[in-house]
Amino acid sequence: MERALPEEVVEIARDIKDMRIRGAGRIARAAARALSMAVEKYSGDDLEDFRRYIGFVAEYLVKTRPTAVSLPNAVSFVVNPFFKARDLKSVQEARRMLLERASAFIKYSEDALERIAEIGSRLVQDGDNILTHCNSEAVASIIRRAIREGKNIKVFATETRPLYQGHITARMLLDAGADITLIPDSSIRSIIRRIDKVIVGADTVTANGAVVNKIGTSLIALIAHERRTDFYVATETYKFSPYTVWGEPVVIEERAPTEVASQEFLDKHPKLKILNPSFDVTPSSYITGIITEIGLIPPNAALLVLEEVYGREAGHEPIQGL
Ligand code: RUB
Structure with a gap:
Protein backbone atom coordinates (compact mmCIF):
# COMPACT_ATOMS: atom_id res chain seq x y z
CA MET A 1 0.00 0.00 0.00
CA ARG A 115 20.57 5.30 35.87
CA ILE A 116 23.29 3.87 33.64
CA ALA A 117 25.49 6.86 34.52
CA GLU A 118 24.88 6.25 38.21
CA ILE A 119 25.52 2.49 38.08
CA GLY A 120 28.40 2.73 35.59
CA SER A 121 30.26 5.48 37.42
CA ARG A 122 30.49 3.22 40.50
CA LEU A 123 32.80 1.01 38.44
CA VAL A 124 35.07 3.92 37.56
CA GLN A 125 37.92 4.48 40.02
CA ASP A 126 39.83 7.66 40.60
CA GLY A 127 42.88 7.56 38.31
CA ASP A 128 41.37 5.14 35.76
CA ASN A 129 42.32 5.19 32.10
CA ILE A 130 39.22 4.33 30.12
CA LEU A 131 39.08 3.29 26.49
CA THR A 132 35.95 3.72 24.40
CA HIS A 133 35.03 3.12 20.76
CA CYS A 134 32.66 4.95 18.42
CA ASN A 135 30.21 7.35 20.03
CA SER A 136 27.79 6.14 22.66
CA GLU A 137 25.63 8.42 24.77
CA ALA A 138 25.37 5.64 27.39
CA VAL A 139 29.17 5.60 27.73
CA ALA A 140 29.36 9.41 27.63
CA SER A 141 26.79 9.60 30.45
CA ILE A 142 28.99 7.38 32.66
CA ILE A 143 32.13 9.38 31.95
CA ARG A 144 30.41 12.71 32.51
CA ARG A 145 29.05 11.48 35.81
CA ALA A 146 32.43 10.14 36.95
CA ILE A 147 33.98 13.53 36.16
CA ARG A 148 31.19 15.32 38.04
CA GLU A 149 31.88 13.08 41.03
CA GLY A 150 35.42 14.46 40.99
CA LYS A 151 37.15 11.34 39.69
CA ASN A 152 40.38 12.10 37.94
CA ILE A 153 40.19 9.95 34.82
CA LYS A 154 41.74 9.83 31.37
CA VAL A 155 39.70 8.78 28.37
CA PHE A 156 41.10 7.26 25.20
CA ALA A 157 38.73 7.37 22.22
CA THR A 158 39.32 5.52 18.96
CA GLU A 159 38.88 7.47 15.73
CA THR A 160 36.32 4.86 14.61
CA ARG A 161 36.88 4.74 10.90
CA PRO A 162 35.50 5.09 8.34
CA LEU A 163 33.02 7.68 9.68
CA TYR A 164 35.09 9.00 12.61
CA GLN A 165 32.40 8.90 15.29
CA GLY A 166 35.36 9.09 17.73
CA HIS A 167 35.57 12.78 16.87
CA ILE A 168 32.01 13.21 18.15
CA THR A 169 33.03 11.47 21.38
CA ALA A 170 36.09 13.69 21.68
CA ARG A 171 34.06 16.88 21.19
CA MET A 172 31.35 15.72 23.59
CA LEU A 173 33.76 14.79 26.35
CA LEU A 174 35.98 17.85 25.91
CA ASP A 175 32.83 19.88 26.55
CA ALA A 176 32.37 17.86 29.75
CA GLY A 177 35.89 18.75 30.83
CA ALA A 178 37.42 15.31 30.17
CA ASP A 179 41.09 14.59 29.67
CA ILE A 180 40.68 12.88 26.32
CA THR A 181 43.11 11.40 23.81
CA LEU A 182 42.07 10.41 20.31
CA ILE A 183 43.83 7.30 18.97
CA PRO A 184 43.87 5.43 15.64
CA ASP A 185 41.75 2.26 15.65
CA SER A 186 44.82 0.19 14.78
CA SER A 187 46.75 1.35 17.88
CA ILE A 188 44.65 -0.55 20.44
CA ARG A 189 47.04 -3.46 20.96
CA SER A 190 49.93 -1.17 21.76
CA ILE A 191 47.87 1.15 23.94
CA ILE A 192 45.90 -1.46 25.90
CA ARG A 193 48.61 -1.79 28.57
CA ARG A 194 47.76 1.74 29.71
CA ILE A 195 44.04 1.02 29.92
CA ASP A 196 42.22 0.01 33.13
CA LYS A 197 38.76 -0.47 31.65
CA VAL A 198 37.12 -0.56 28.26
CA ILE A 199 33.54 0.75 28.12
CA VAL A 200 31.56 0.63 24.87
CA GLY A 201 27.90 1.01 23.91
CA ALA A 202 25.64 -1.47 22.15
CA ASP A 203 23.30 -1.54 19.20
CA THR A 204 21.92 -4.96 20.05
CA VAL A 205 22.44 -7.48 22.85
CA THR A 206 21.46 -11.02 21.86
CA ALA A 207 19.72 -13.59 24.04
CA ASN A 208 23.04 -15.39 24.59
CA GLY A 209 24.75 -12.21 25.84
CA ALA A 210 26.73 -11.33 22.71
CA VAL A 211 26.94 -7.63 21.92
CA VAL A 212 26.59 -6.08 18.48
CA ASN A 213 28.29 -2.70 18.30
CA LYS A 214 30.37 -0.57 15.92
CA ILE A 215 32.78 -2.50 13.71
CA GLY A 216 36.06 -3.01 15.58
CA THR A 217 34.43 -3.53 18.98
CA SER A 218 35.08 -7.28 18.91
CA LEU A 219 38.74 -6.72 18.06
CA ILE A 220 39.08 -4.41 21.08
CA ALA A 221 37.33 -7.04 23.22
CA LEU A 222 39.73 -9.72 21.99
CA ILE A 223 42.73 -7.54 22.83
CA ALA A 224 41.28 -6.65 26.24
CA HIS A 225 40.65 -10.35 26.87
CA GLU A 226 44.25 -11.20 25.96
CA ARG A 227 45.47 -8.73 28.55
CA ARG A 228 42.71 -9.44 31.08
CA THR A 229 41.50 -5.85 30.97
CA ASP A 230 37.88 -5.37 32.06
CA PHE A 231 35.53 -4.90 29.13
CA TYR A 232 32.12 -3.37 29.94
CA VAL A 233 29.13 -2.63 27.75
CA ALA A 234 26.77 0.22 28.68
CA THR A 235 23.27 -0.18 27.32
CA GLU A 236 19.61 0.43 27.97
CA THR A 237 17.54 -2.77 28.21
CA TYR A 238 15.61 -1.85 25.06
CA LYS A 239 18.74 -2.77 23.11
CA PHE A 240 18.27 -6.41 24.15
CA SER A 241 16.81 -8.26 21.20
CA PRO A 242 13.67 -10.37 21.71
CA TYR A 243 14.08 -11.50 18.08
CA THR A 244 17.22 -13.44 19.00
CA VAL A 245 15.45 -15.58 21.60
CA TRP A 246 14.41 -18.00 18.86
CA GLY A 247 17.68 -17.70 17.00
CA GLU A 248 16.92 -14.96 14.52
CA PRO A 249 20.30 -13.59 13.37
CA VAL A 250 21.14 -9.90 13.77
CA VAL A 251 21.48 -8.23 10.38
CA ILE A 252 24.83 -6.46 10.09
CA GLU A 253 24.51 -3.25 8.12
CA GLU A 254 26.73 -2.93 5.04
CA ARG A 255 27.41 0.67 4.17
CA ALA A 256 28.46 2.45 0.99
CA PRO A 257 31.93 1.82 -0.55
CA THR A 258 32.41 5.61 -0.74
CA GLU A 259 32.77 5.66 3.07
CA VAL A 260 36.02 3.72 2.54
CA ALA A 261 37.38 5.17 -0.72
CA SER A 262 36.49 8.25 -2.75
CA GLN A 263 34.29 7.94 -5.82
CA GLU A 264 37.23 9.19 -7.87
CA PHE A 265 39.45 6.35 -6.58
CA LEU A 266 36.71 3.79 -7.17
CA ASP A 267 36.18 5.09 -10.72
CA LYS A 268 39.90 4.80 -11.38
CA HIS A 269 39.95 1.18 -10.17
CA PRO A 270 36.71 -0.40 -11.36
CA LYS A 271 37.87 -3.90 -10.39
CA LEU A 272 38.44 -2.95 -6.76
CA LYS A 273 35.93 -4.44 -4.34
CA ILE A 274 35.08 -2.74 -1.05
CA LEU A 275 33.58 -4.39 2.01
CA ASN A 276 32.21 -2.01 4.62
CA PRO A 277 30.31 -3.75 7.43
CA SER A 278 29.24 -1.26 10.06
CA PHE A 279 28.95 -3.53 13.11
CA ASP A 280 30.45 -6.69 14.57
CA VAL A 281 29.60 -9.22 17.25
CA THR A 282 31.50 -9.55 20.53
CA PRO A 283 30.94 -12.92 22.23
CA SER A 284 29.72 -12.90 25.82
CA SER A 285 32.91 -14.61 27.03
CA TYR A 286 34.87 -11.40 26.36
CA ILE A 287 32.46 -9.19 28.30
CA THR A 288 33.02 -8.52 32.00
CA GLY A 289 29.58 -7.02 32.59
CA ILE A 290 26.69 -5.18 30.97
CA ILE A 291 25.75 -1.90 32.63
CA THR A 292 22.00 -1.36 32.25
CA GLU A 293 19.42 0.85 33.94
CA ILE A 294 18.24 -2.19 35.91
CA GLY A 295 21.70 -3.03 37.19
CA LEU A 296 25.08 -4.46 36.28
CA ILE A 297 24.37 -7.83 34.77
CA PRO A 298 26.59 -10.70 33.67
CA PRO A 299 26.23 -11.21 29.90
CA ASN A 300 24.96 -14.74 30.47
CA ALA A 301 21.89 -13.27 32.16
CA ALA A 302 20.74 -11.57 28.93
CA LEU A 303 17.84 -14.00 28.55
CA LEU A 304 16.65 -13.13 32.06
CA VAL A 305 16.66 -9.44 31.13
CA LEU A 306 14.59 -10.25 28.02
CA GLU A 307 12.09 -12.20 30.14
CA GLU A 308 11.94 -9.33 32.62
CA VAL A 309 11.25 -6.81 29.83
CA TYR A 310 9.04 -8.88 27.50
CA GLY A 311 7.72 -11.62 29.77
CA ARG A 312 6.92 -14.90 28.08
CA GLU A 313 6.22 -13.09 24.84
CA ALA A 314 9.94 -12.54 24.25
CA GLY A 315 10.67 -13.54 20.69
CA HIS A 316 7.07 -13.72 19.49
CA GLU A 317 6.35 -11.05 16.90
CA PRO A 318 7.60 -8.08 18.96
CA ILE A 319 6.00 -5.60 16.55
CA GLN A 320 2.28 -6.07 16.12
CA GLY A 321 0.23 -4.84 13.22
CA LEU A 322 2.88 -4.94 10.51
C1 RUB B 1 26.83 3.79 16.86
C2 RUB B 1 27.33 2.75 17.80
C3 RUB B 1 27.14 3.02 19.27
C4 RUB B 1 25.81 2.38 19.72
C5 RUB B 1 25.44 2.80 21.13
O1 RUB B 1 26.90 3.40 15.50
O2 RUB B 1 27.79 1.70 17.42
O3 RUB B 1 28.17 2.46 20.01
O4 RUB B 1 24.77 2.76 18.84
O5 RUB B 1 25.22 4.18 21.17
P1 RUB B 1 26.41 4.42 14.37
P2 RUB B 1 24.24 4.86 22.23
O6 RUB B 1 27.25 5.64 14.47
O7 RUB B 1 26.65 3.65 13.08
O8 RUB B 1 24.94 4.68 14.59
O9 RUB B 1 24.76 4.50 23.58
O10 RUB B 1 24.35 6.34 21.93
O11 RUB B 1 22.86 4.33 21.99
Whole structure:
Protein backbone atom coordinates (compact mmCIF):
# COMPACT_ATOMS: atom_id res chain seq x y z
CA MET A 1 0.00 0.00 0.00
CA GLU A 2 1.46 3.41 -0.98
CA ARG A 3 0.53 6.29 1.32
CA ALA A 4 1.63 9.85 1.64
CA LEU A 5 3.53 10.35 4.88
CA PRO A 6 3.90 13.64 6.74
CA GLU A 7 7.03 15.50 5.66
CA GLU A 8 8.31 15.55 9.29
CA VAL A 9 8.20 11.74 9.43
CA VAL A 10 9.97 11.40 6.08
CA GLU A 11 12.62 13.84 7.28
CA ILE A 12 13.34 11.91 10.50
CA ALA A 13 13.52 8.64 8.53
CA ARG A 14 15.95 10.26 6.08
CA ASP A 15 18.07 11.62 8.94
CA ILE A 16 18.31 8.14 10.48
CA LYS A 17 19.18 6.56 7.13
CA ASP A 18 21.84 9.19 6.35
CA MET A 19 23.12 9.08 9.95
CA ARG A 20 22.41 12.69 10.82
CA ILE A 21 20.56 10.96 13.64
CA ARG A 22 22.75 8.08 14.77
CA GLY A 23 23.55 5.97 17.82
CA ALA A 24 21.07 3.34 18.94
CA GLY A 25 19.45 5.39 21.72
CA ARG A 26 18.99 8.51 19.63
CA ILE A 27 17.59 6.49 16.74
CA ALA A 28 15.03 4.90 19.08
CA ARG A 29 13.87 8.25 20.50
CA ALA A 30 13.71 9.75 16.99
CA ALA A 31 11.45 6.88 15.89
CA ALA A 32 9.15 7.51 18.87
CA ARG A 33 9.10 11.21 17.94
CA ALA A 34 8.31 10.37 14.31
CA LEU A 35 5.40 8.18 15.42
CA SER A 36 4.03 11.06 17.51
CA MET A 37 4.23 13.34 14.51
CA ALA A 38 2.52 10.79 12.30
CA VAL A 39 -0.26 10.53 14.89
CA GLU A 40 -0.65 14.29 15.17
CA LYS A 41 -0.78 14.78 11.40
CA TYR A 42 -3.47 12.16 10.79
CA SER A 43 -6.75 13.84 10.00
CA GLY A 44 -9.32 11.06 9.39
CA ASP A 45 -11.76 9.43 11.81
CA ASP A 46 -11.81 5.86 10.49
CA LEU A 47 -10.18 3.64 13.09
CA GLU A 48 -9.42 0.83 10.63
CA ASP A 49 -7.72 3.25 8.27
CA PHE A 50 -5.79 4.72 11.22
CA ARG A 51 -4.60 1.18 12.13
CA ARG A 52 -3.33 0.60 8.60
CA TYR A 53 -1.66 4.01 8.58
CA ILE A 54 0.17 3.44 11.89
CA GLY A 55 1.26 -0.03 10.71
CA PHE A 56 2.62 1.54 7.56
CA VAL A 57 4.53 4.28 9.43
CA ALA A 58 5.92 1.71 11.90
CA GLU A 59 7.23 -0.47 9.09
CA TYR A 60 8.65 2.51 7.22
CA LEU A 61 10.60 3.66 10.30
CA VAL A 62 11.90 0.19 11.17
CA LYS A 63 13.39 -0.17 7.68
CA THR A 64 15.65 2.88 7.98
CA ARG A 65 18.61 1.03 9.57
CA PRO A 66 18.84 -2.69 10.13
CA THR A 67 21.16 -3.45 13.06
CA ALA A 68 20.17 -1.52 16.19
CA VAL A 69 17.26 -3.38 17.78
CA SER A 70 16.46 -0.24 19.79
CA LEU A 71 14.61 0.93 16.67
CA PRO A 72 12.04 -1.91 16.34
CA ASN A 73 11.87 -2.15 20.13
CA ALA A 74 10.98 1.55 20.44
CA VAL A 75 8.40 1.25 17.67
CA SER A 76 6.81 -1.83 19.22
CA PHE A 77 6.76 -0.17 22.65
CA VAL A 78 4.72 2.66 21.13
CA VAL A 79 2.41 0.73 18.78
CA ASN A 80 1.87 -2.72 20.33
CA PRO A 81 -0.65 -1.69 23.01
CA PHE A 82 -2.62 0.11 20.30
CA PHE A 83 -2.68 -2.94 18.02
CA LYS A 84 -3.57 -5.20 20.94
CA ALA A 85 -6.35 -2.97 22.32
CA ARG A 86 -9.74 -4.42 21.49
CA ASP A 87 -11.91 -1.75 23.10
CA LEU A 88 -10.81 1.43 21.34
CA LYS A 89 -13.82 3.39 20.16
CA SER A 90 -12.37 6.29 18.22
CA VAL A 91 -9.30 7.59 16.44
CA GLN A 92 -9.17 10.26 19.13
CA GLU A 93 -8.80 7.63 21.84
CA ALA A 94 -6.19 5.72 19.82
CA ARG A 95 -4.30 8.92 19.16
CA ARG A 96 -4.11 9.70 22.88
CA MET A 97 -2.84 6.20 23.64
CA LEU A 98 -0.08 6.37 21.01
CA LEU A 99 1.06 9.85 22.03
CA GLU A 100 1.27 8.75 25.66
CA ARG A 101 3.31 5.67 24.74
CA ALA A 102 5.69 7.72 22.57
CA SER A 103 6.40 10.23 25.32
CA ALA A 104 6.66 7.42 27.90
CA PHE A 105 9.34 5.78 25.73
CA ILE A 106 11.31 9.01 25.37
CA LYS A 107 11.15 9.63 29.12
CA TYR A 108 12.15 6.03 29.86
CA SER A 109 15.12 6.34 27.52
CA GLU A 110 16.31 9.60 29.11
CA ASP A 111 15.87 8.29 32.65
CA ALA A 112 17.67 5.06 31.70
CA LEU A 113 20.74 7.06 30.68
CA GLU A 114 20.84 8.66 34.13
CA ARG A 115 20.57 5.30 35.87
CA ILE A 116 23.29 3.87 33.64
CA ALA A 117 25.49 6.86 34.52
CA GLU A 118 24.88 6.25 38.21
CA ILE A 119 25.52 2.49 38.08
CA GLY A 120 28.40 2.73 35.59
CA SER A 121 30.26 5.48 37.42
CA ARG A 122 30.49 3.22 40.50
CA LEU A 123 32.80 1.01 38.44
CA VAL A 124 35.07 3.92 37.56
CA GLN A 125 37.92 4.48 40.02
CA ASP A 126 39.83 7.66 40.60
CA GLY A 127 42.88 7.56 38.31
CA ASP A 128 41.37 5.14 35.76
CA ASN A 129 42.32 5.19 32.10
CA ILE A 130 39.22 4.33 30.12
CA LEU A 131 39.08 3.29 26.49
CA THR A 132 35.95 3.72 24.40
CA HIS A 133 35.03 3.12 20.76
CA CYS A 134 32.66 4.95 18.42
CA ASN A 135 30.21 7.35 20.03
CA SER A 136 27.79 6.14 22.66
CA GLU A 137 25.63 8.42 24.77
CA ALA A 138 25.37 5.64 27.39
CA VAL A 139 29.17 5.60 27.73
CA ALA A 140 29.36 9.41 27.63
CA SER A 141 26.79 9.60 30.45
CA ILE A 142 28.99 7.38 32.66
CA ILE A 143 32.13 9.38 31.95
CA ARG A 144 30.41 12.71 32.51
CA ARG A 145 29.05 11.48 35.81
CA ALA A 146 32.43 10.14 36.95
CA ILE A 147 33.98 13.53 36.16
CA ARG A 148 31.19 15.32 38.04
CA GLU A 149 31.88 13.08 41.03
CA GLY A 150 35.42 14.46 40.99
CA LYS A 151 37.15 11.34 39.69
CA ASN A 152 40.38 12.10 37.94
CA ILE A 153 40.19 9.95 34.82
CA LYS A 154 41.74 9.83 31.37
CA VAL A 155 39.70 8.78 28.37
CA PHE A 156 41.10 7.26 25.20
CA ALA A 157 38.73 7.37 22.22
CA THR A 158 39.32 5.52 18.96
CA GLU A 159 38.88 7.47 15.73
CA THR A 160 36.32 4.86 14.61
CA ARG A 161 36.88 4.74 10.90
CA PRO A 162 35.50 5.09 8.34
CA LEU A 163 33.02 7.68 9.68
CA TYR A 164 35.09 9.00 12.61
CA GLN A 165 32.40 8.90 15.29
CA GLY A 166 35.36 9.09 17.73
CA HIS A 167 35.57 12.78 16.87
CA ILE A 168 32.01 13.21 18.15
CA THR A 169 33.03 11.47 21.38
CA ALA A 170 36.09 13.69 21.68
CA ARG A 171 34.06 16.88 21.19
CA MET A 172 31.35 15.72 23.59
CA LEU A 173 33.76 14.79 26.35
CA LEU A 174 35.98 17.85 25.91
CA ASP A 175 32.83 19.88 26.55
CA ALA A 176 32.37 17.86 29.75
CA GLY A 177 35.89 18.75 30.83
CA ALA A 178 37.42 15.31 30.17
CA ASP A 179 41.09 14.59 29.67
CA ILE A 180 40.68 12.88 26.32
CA THR A 181 43.11 11.40 23.81
CA LEU A 182 42.07 10.41 20.31
CA ILE A 183 43.83 7.30 18.97
CA PRO A 184 43.87 5.43 15.64
CA ASP A 185 41.75 2.26 15.65
CA SER A 186 44.82 0.19 14.78
CA SER A 187 46.75 1.35 17.88
CA ILE A 188 44.65 -0.55 20.44
CA ARG A 189 47.04 -3.46 20.96
CA SER A 190 49.93 -1.17 21.76
CA ILE A 191 47.87 1.15 23.94
CA ILE A 192 45.90 -1.46 25.90
CA ARG A 193 48.61 -1.79 28.57
CA ARG A 194 47.76 1.74 29.71
CA ILE A 195 44.04 1.02 29.92
CA ASP A 196 42.22 0.01 33.13
CA LYS A 197 38.76 -0.47 31.65
CA VAL A 198 37.12 -0.56 28.26
CA ILE A 199 33.54 0.75 28.12
CA VAL A 200 31.56 0.63 24.87
CA GLY A 201 27.90 1.01 23.91
CA ALA A 202 25.64 -1.47 22.15
CA ASP A 203 23.30 -1.54 19.20
CA THR A 204 21.92 -4.96 20.05
CA VAL A 205 22.44 -7.48 22.85
CA THR A 206 21.46 -11.02 21.86
CA ALA A 207 19.72 -13.59 24.04
CA ASN A 208 23.04 -15.39 24.59
CA GLY A 209 24.75 -12.21 25.84
CA ALA A 210 26.73 -11.33 22.71
CA VAL A 211 26.94 -7.63 21.92
CA VAL A 212 26.59 -6.08 18.48
CA ASN A 213 28.29 -2.70 18.30
CA LYS A 214 30.37 -0.57 15.92
CA ILE A 215 32.78 -2.50 13.71
CA GLY A 216 36.06 -3.01 15.58
CA THR A 217 34.43 -3.53 18.98
CA SER A 218 35.08 -7.28 18.91
CA LEU A 219 38.74 -6.72 18.06
CA ILE A 220 39.08 -4.41 21.08
CA ALA A 221 37.33 -7.04 23.22
CA LEU A 222 39.73 -9.72 21.99
CA ILE A 223 42.73 -7.54 22.83
CA ALA A 224 41.28 -6.65 26.24
CA HIS A 225 40.65 -10.35 26.87
CA GLU A 226 44.25 -11.20 25.96
CA ARG A 227 45.47 -8.73 28.55
CA ARG A 228 42.71 -9.44 31.08
CA THR A 229 41.50 -5.85 30.97
CA ASP A 230 37.88 -5.37 32.06
CA PHE A 231 35.53 -4.90 29.13
CA TYR A 232 32.12 -3.37 29.94
CA VAL A 233 29.13 -2.63 27.75
CA ALA A 234 26.77 0.22 28.68
CA THR A 235 23.27 -0.18 27.32
CA GLU A 236 19.61 0.43 27.97
CA THR A 237 17.54 -2.77 28.21
CA TYR A 238 15.61 -1.85 25.06
CA LYS A 239 18.74 -2.77 23.11
CA PHE A 240 18.27 -6.41 24.15
CA SER A 241 16.81 -8.26 21.20
CA PRO A 242 13.67 -10.37 21.71
CA TYR A 243 14.08 -11.50 18.08
CA THR A 244 17.22 -13.44 19.00
CA VAL A 245 15.45 -15.58 21.60
CA TRP A 246 14.41 -18.00 18.86
CA GLY A 247 17.68 -17.70 17.00
CA GLU A 248 16.92 -14.96 14.52
CA PRO A 249 20.30 -13.59 13.37
CA VAL A 250 21.14 -9.90 13.77
CA VAL A 251 21.48 -8.23 10.38
CA ILE A 252 24.83 -6.46 10.09
CA GLU A 253 24.51 -3.25 8.12
CA GLU A 254 26.73 -2.93 5.04
CA ARG A 255 27.41 0.67 4.17
CA ALA A 256 28.46 2.45 0.99
CA PRO A 257 31.93 1.82 -0.55
CA THR A 258 32.41 5.61 -0.74
CA GLU A 259 32.77 5.66 3.07
CA VAL A 260 36.02 3.72 2.54
CA ALA A 261 37.38 5.17 -0.72
CA SER A 262 36.49 8.25 -2.75
CA GLN A 263 34.29 7.94 -5.82
CA GLU A 264 37.23 9.19 -7.87
CA PHE A 265 39.45 6.35 -6.58
CA LEU A 266 36.71 3.79 -7.17
CA ASP A 267 36.18 5.09 -10.72
CA LYS A 268 39.90 4.80 -11.38
CA HIS A 269 39.95 1.18 -10.17
CA PRO A 270 36.71 -0.40 -11.36
CA LYS A 271 37.87 -3.90 -10.39
CA LEU A 272 38.44 -2.95 -6.76
CA LYS A 273 35.93 -4.44 -4.34
CA ILE A 274 35.08 -2.74 -1.05
CA LEU A 275 33.58 -4.39 2.01
CA ASN A 276 32.21 -2.01 4.62
CA PRO A 277 30.31 -3.75 7.43
CA SER A 278 29.24 -1.26 10.06
CA PHE A 279 28.95 -3.53 13.11
CA ASP A 280 30.45 -6.69 14.57
CA VAL A 281 29.60 -9.22 17.25
CA THR A 282 31.50 -9.55 20.53
CA PRO A 283 30.94 -12.92 22.23
CA SER A 284 29.72 -12.90 25.82
CA SER A 285 32.91 -14.61 27.03
CA TYR A 286 34.87 -11.40 26.36
CA ILE A 287 32.46 -9.19 28.30
CA THR A 288 33.02 -8.52 32.00
CA GLY A 289 29.58 -7.02 32.59
CA ILE A 290 26.69 -5.18 30.97
CA ILE A 291 25.75 -1.90 32.63
CA THR A 292 22.00 -1.36 32.25
CA GLU A 293 19.42 0.85 33.94
CA ILE A 294 18.24 -2.19 35.91
CA GLY A 295 21.70 -3.03 37.19
CA LEU A 296 25.08 -4.46 36.28
CA ILE A 297 24.37 -7.83 34.77
CA PRO A 298 26.59 -10.70 33.67
CA PRO A 299 26.23 -11.21 29.90
CA ASN A 300 24.96 -14.74 30.47
CA ALA A 301 21.89 -13.27 32.16
CA ALA A 302 20.74 -11.57 28.93
CA LEU A 303 17.84 -14.00 28.55
CA LEU A 304 16.65 -13.13 32.06
CA VAL A 305 16.66 -9.44 31.13
CA LEU A 306 14.59 -10.25 28.02
CA GLU A 307 12.09 -12.20 30.14
CA GLU A 308 11.94 -9.33 32.62
CA VAL A 309 11.25 -6.81 29.83
CA TYR A 310 9.04 -8.88 27.50
CA GLY A 311 7.72 -11.62 29.77
CA ARG A 312 6.92 -14.90 28.08
CA GLU A 313 6.22 -13.09 24.84
CA ALA A 314 9.94 -12.54 24.25
CA GLY A 315 10.67 -13.54 20.69
CA HIS A 316 7.07 -13.72 19.49
CA GLU A 317 6.35 -11.05 16.90
CA PRO A 318 7.60 -8.08 18.96
CA ILE A 319 6.00 -5.60 16.55
CA GLN A 320 2.28 -6.07 16.12
CA GLY A 321 0.23 -4.84 13.22
CA LEU A 322 2.88 -4.94 10.51
C1 RUB B 1 26.83 3.79 16.86
C2 RUB B 1 27.33 2.75 17.80
C3 RUB B 1 27.14 3.02 19.27
C4 RUB B 1 25.81 2.38 19.72
C5 RUB B 1 25.44 2.80 21.13
O1 RUB B 1 26.90 3.40 15.50
O2 RUB B 1 27.79 1.70 17.42
O3 RUB B 1 28.17 2.46 20.01
O4 RUB B 1 24.77 2.76 18.84
O5 RUB B 1 25.22 4.18 21.17
P1 RUB B 1 26.41 4.42 14.37
P2 RUB B 1 24.24 4.86 22.23
O6 RUB B 1 27.25 5.64 14.47
O7 RUB B 1 26.65 3.65 13.08
O8 RUB B 1 24.94 4.68 14.59
O9 RUB B 1 24.76 4.50 23.58
O10 RUB B 1 24.35 6.34 21.93
O11 RUB B 1 22.86 4.33 21.99
